Amino acid sequence: MPDVGEGLTEAEILKWYVQPGDTVTDGQVVCEVETAKAAVELPIPFDGTVHELLFPEGTTVDVGQVIISVNVGGAAAPAAAAQAPAEAPAQAPVETPASAPAPAAVEAPAEEPAAEGRQPVLVGYGVAASSTKRRARRTATAAVSVPDQLNGHGGVATAARPLAKPPVRKLAKDLGVDLATVTPTGPDGIITREDVHKAAAPAPTVPAPAPAAEAPAPAATPAPASAAAAPATAPSAGARETRIPIKGVRKATAAAMVGSAFTAPHVTEFVTFDITRTMKLVEELKSDKDMAGLRVNPLLLIAKAVLVAIKRNPDINAAWDEAAQEIVLKHYVNLGIAAATPRGLIVPNIKDAHAQTLPELSRSLSELVATAREGKTTPAAMQGGTFTITNVGVFGVDTGTPILNPGESAILAVGAIKLQPWVHKGKVKPRQVTTLALSFDHRLVDGELGSKFLADVAAILEQPKRLITWG
Template identity: 75%
Template sequence: MTTMTTDARFREFKMPDVGEGLTEAEILKWYVQPGDTVTDGQVVCEVETAKAAVELPIPYDGVVHELRFPEGTTVDVGQVIISVDVAPGSAPAEAPAEAAAPAAAPAAPAEETAAEPEGRQPVLVGYGVSQSSTKRRARKEAPGVPAQESGAPAGTYYASPAAAAVQAELNGQAPAEPEAPSARPLAKPPVRKLAKDLGVDLATVTPSGPDGIITREDVHAAVAPAPAAAPVSRETTPAAQAPVQAAPVAAGARETRIPVKGVRKATAAAMVGSAFTAPHVTEFVTVDVTRTMKLVEELKSGKDMQGLRVNPLLLIAKALLVAIKRNPDVNAAWDEAAQEIVLKHYVNLGIAAATPRGLIVPNIKDAHDKTLPELASALGELVSTAREGKTTPAAMQGGTVTITNVGVFGVDTGTPILNPGESAILAVGAIKLQPWVHKGKVKPRQVMTLALSFDHRLVDGELGSKVLADIAAVLEQPKRLITWA
C-alpha cells in the first residue's frame, strides 16, 4: 500500500482512456523508477488495453516520486499510477493550499472548489481530466520563492510554470515570467498520430468532439487523400509476423491456466458477438494463380516497387479492392438500432495479424484510393507496426472489410468469422503446386483456395458470389487489374 501525499509540488498522473471508452488497462512495463528524472513527453510505461498495447508519456518535468502499481496490474481508468515531484529539492509545503492562501485573499467561489462531478470526463494522454470542473486557490511556494499561480488544477496533468520558476530559483537562476498556458488543441494520441502521418496541423482543425476534442473525422475532413507511408522492407507476413509463444510449463504440471484479458478478452467477446449476431455464409473458390505469381516476381525487380515489400498478399488485396469497386454494395454495415444498411463509399482494408497478445486487425485507411506502390508501402508499415507491438487503437477502428492470410501456416482455407461491424472477410489459403488443366492439358500450376464469409443480412448469395468470382478472375488473369480498375 503506497502513501498518498497532498504536497502541491507533486503531480499525479492517472490512467487515461487511451482508446474509445475503455474502462481499464494492464500495466505491462515501467520504463522509469522512483528517483529517475523525467521530461514532458517522455514515455514512462506501456499498458495494454482491450484493443492494443500503448505507451504513455508523462506530461510534465520532474523526478519520479512513486509508482502506484507494479507491472502486471490491471488498473481502472482514472486511477493514479505515478506521481512526480515537479520541484525537486524544495521544502515541502507547510500547509494545504487553502490554509496557505494569504489572509486577505477572498474565499474562492463555491463552484471553484466543488468536487469533480460524477461521471468520467474525457481523459487525454498529456492533458488529464478536463479543467472546467475544478480550480485551485493560490498557494505559497517554497521559502524564498515568490508565490506564483500555476493555472493548473491540483492533481491534474498540466505542466506548472510555477514549478519551472521554483526549479530555476533553486538552480540560482532568475525566475522567468510565467507564460500563459498554451492553447494546445485537445486530441487523443491516436488522433495526433493520424494528424502527423497526414501532415495536418491540429491547430488548424475545427473540433467536433465533446469539450472541444478533435476526432479522427475532423482530421480526415481537413486533408486530401492520405499520402503513401514510408517504404518498409521487412520480410514479414502479416498473419505470421509474431507467433504466439506458449508459457513455460512447470515439471509435473498437468494443466496451465491463462487469464483471459486485454486483446484476447476483447477478441473473444467480439467473435462470439459476431458469430451469433450476423448470419454467416461462406463460399469457396479454387483458382490458378500462376500468372499472379509471375507478376509478383516481375514487380520485385521493377523500379516503381524498389524498397517495398511485394508478395502475393499485395495483389490479393488489390484484387479484393477491384472486386469491391465492381460490386460496391458488399462494402456495407448493418445498423441494428436504425434498421438500416449503411453503404460505405471508402474501403478501410483490415489485415488480420497474430501477435503474442492475440489476434488484432489493423486496417489501411482509404485503401481504395491507393496506387499499387502506395498500397505496398501501407501494408509494409502495418505489418512492421504490428510486429513491434505498436499498433494503436485508432489503427484498428473503422475497418470495412478484412483479409486473413491462413495460407502462411500451410492451411488450404477456412471459414473466417466476420470482424464486428463489417460485411465480409476473405480467407487466403496456401499457394501450392498442383496438377491443373491448362489449355486442354494437365500441367503443374500454382493453385490456391479462397474463402469469402459475408453477412447474409446485407449480402445475398448473388452479390457474395460475384465478389468472390471477381477476385478469382483477377488473380487468374492479373491484367484485369488494369482493364477493370
Template identity: 70%
Template structure:
C-alpha cells in the same frame, strides 16, 4: 515558494481508445526519484485493443508510482505522481498528497467550473468545452508539438509554432544554463516510429518529415537510416514470440489469465459468430499469371524499395471486386434496422501478434495506387509485429483479409470482424496439376474463402464478389481492363 499541493502533479490513466474502461500496466520506464520531461514516455500499458506508450505531460521528478507492473487499472485513476519542484526540498508531511478518488466518468473530469476533459491523443494534452462541473485543480496546456498533434486528431489545422530551441538528440529536454527545460520543438512522430528510430540509432530531429502536417513516418526513418549507413533501409525486425509460462516439474496443466487483446478478441468473435449469420463460399483459382506478375513488379523501378508479394495482389483484386459490387461494402444497423452502404473501403488485415489476433485497417484503401497500397500494407504489418498498433488503426474497418496461407493452410471459414460485411481468407499457393489449354500441367493454385453476413449479402452477391476476385488473380490484366 511553491506550495506542497501545487508542487505535486498527478497523471491519471487516460482512455487510450474509444470507450475503454481499463488498462494493464505492462512496464514502467521510470522509478521514484527519476527526472522526467514533458512528452517523455514513462510506461507502457495494454488495453483490450493494443499496447500503448504513455508520455507524461509535465516536468519534474517522479515522487510515486501508484501501481506495480501487471496491475489492471481503471481509466481515470492516478498512476504516477510527479514533484514539479524537487529543488524546493522535502514536501510538508514528507510525502506526496494521496490520490484523488477516481472520477465518475471513464474519461475523468479536470479543471474548474465550465471545463470538461475531452479524449485526445494519448499524452498530448487535453481540450476543453463549456459545461458545468464541480471545481477541480487545473492542469497546464500541452506544448506546441502536443497541440499540433491534438489538432490533427481533431481534424483542425495545427496552431502556429512558437520559436523554440532545437530538441536534444534523444527527443528529451533542452538544457538551458545547466537546467533542463521541456523541448518545445519535439519532432512529431507516433510511438512506433519513435521506437523504430531508437532501434536504428536515428535522431528524429534530423529526419525530414513527409507525413501530413509534418509528422515523421516509418519511411522517413528508414530513408534517414539508409542515408546515414549508405545502404538500403533495413526491414522491420520480426516480433519475438510470446514467452511461454514457466511449467513446474510434474504439473499436468497451466492456467493463463485471459485479458487484454486476447480477451477482447474472444468476446468479439463470440458476438460476431452468434449475431451475424455467416455464409462461407470457396473457390480454387490458377494464380500462375499473378505469381509471374509479382516477380516482374519486384524488378519495376516504380516499386523499388516496396514489399511486393501475392498478398498485395489479393488486396488489389478484393478492392476491384468491391468496386464492381459496391453493395457488399456495408454494415447492419440493428438499432435502426438499416443497411449502411459505405462509399469508402477501410481494408482490414488480420495479424497474429504475441498478444493475440488484431485487425488493423488501411484507411481509404480504395483510393490508393498500387505503390501506396504496398507501403500501407508494409507499415501496417510492421507496426502490428512491434505490438504498437494504435487503437484508431483498428476502428472503422469495412472488410478484412486474413492470410492463412503463410501457415501452410489451404483455406478456412473465417469469422467476420464485428461490424463488417465480409472477410476473405487467402490460402497457400501450391504447385498442383491443372487443366491449362486442354492439357494437364503443373500450375500455381490457391484456394479462396469468402465469409459474409447473410443479412445484407445474399448468395448471388457473395458469389459475384468471390468470382471477381478469382478472375482477377487468374488473369491480372483485368486490373487494367476492369478498372
C-alpha cells in the same frame, strides 16, 4: 489510467520505464499498458521527479485510477492560476465538458508555499493541496478539468494550455513544434497529429495511412476464428497444466468473435483457381523500377484485386446497423489485415485503401507489418475497418471459414498457394493453385452478391490484366 481507446474501462500495466526518483519531462513515455485493443505507451504531462508508482507491472487498473505521482518542483501545478485582485471572487467558475471529472481547484497563494510541504502530482487528479504551506493572505482559484479523451489524463490544465493527446504532445516535442503556435482542427479545439505535421512542414503533404499489420508471402495473416498466437509460456518442471489469464487483447477478441458468430448469420463460399499468372506478375514487379525498395508479394496483388472487386460490387462493403435498422453502405474501403501476435489477434486496417496506388498500398502493408511485429499497433489503427483479408495459407492450410470482424459484412480467407496438376489449355500441367473462402453476413449480402464478388476476385487473380481493364 487514461482511456486510450474508445470506451475502454481498464488496462494492464505491462512495463514501467521510470522508477521513483527519476526525472521526467512533459511528453516523456513512462509506461506501457495493454488495453482490450492494443499495447499503448503513455506519456507524462508534467515536468518533475517521480514520487511513487502506485501499481506494479502486471496489474490491471481501472480507467480513472491514479497510477503514478510526480513531484513537480517549484510549481504548484502544470500552470499556476493568475493571482486575482482583492475584490475578485474567491472562485472563478469554469465550464467543463459533461464527461469531464470534477475539477480540481489549484490554489495560487499570494506568497510562495514552503518547499518542504509540497505534495506530489497525481496523474489523473492534478495537484494535491499542501498541508504545510503558509497561509495565503488572498487567493484566487481557477481550474479546467480536461477529460481523459482530450489529453489522456484527467490532469489539471489552464485554459491557455493547448489541448492535445499525450502522443501528439510527444510528436510535437520530437519535431520541435510549439503546440501554442499550432492551429487545431480536431473536435473541441483538439490538436491532431496532422496539425503538428503541418506546423512542422507547412508545405502540403498527404498524411500517411494508419498503421496496420500485413503478413509474409505468399499472402495475408491468420484467420480471426482460430489463428491467434498463444504466448510462449515455459511450463514449470513436472507441471501437468499451465493456466494463462484471459485478459487484454485476447479477452476482447474472444468476446468479439463470440458476439459476431452469434449475431451475424454467416455464410461461407469457396473458389479454387489457377493463380500462376499473378505469381509471375509478382516476380516481374519485384524488378520494376517503380517498385524499387518496396515489398512485393502475393498479398499486395490479392489486396488490389479485392479493392477492384469491391468497386465492381460496392454493396459488399457495408455494415448492419441494428439500432437504426439500416444498412450502411461505405463509399470508402478501410482494408483490414488480420494478424496473430503474442498478445492475441488484431485486425488493423489501411485507411482509404481504395484511393491508393500499387506503390502506396505496398508501403501501407509494409508499415502495417512492421508496426504489428513491434507490438505498436494503435487502437486507432484497428477502428473503422470495412472489409478484412486473412491468410491461413502462410501456415500451409488450404482454406478456412473465417468469422466476420465485428461491424463488417464480409471477410476473405486466402489459402496456401501450391503447385498442383491443373488443366491448362486442354492439357494437364503443373500450375500454382489456391483456394479463397468468403464469409459474409447473410442479412445484407445475399448469395448472388457474395458469389459475384468472390468470382471477380478469382477472375482478377487468374488474369491480372483485369486489374487494368476492370480497375
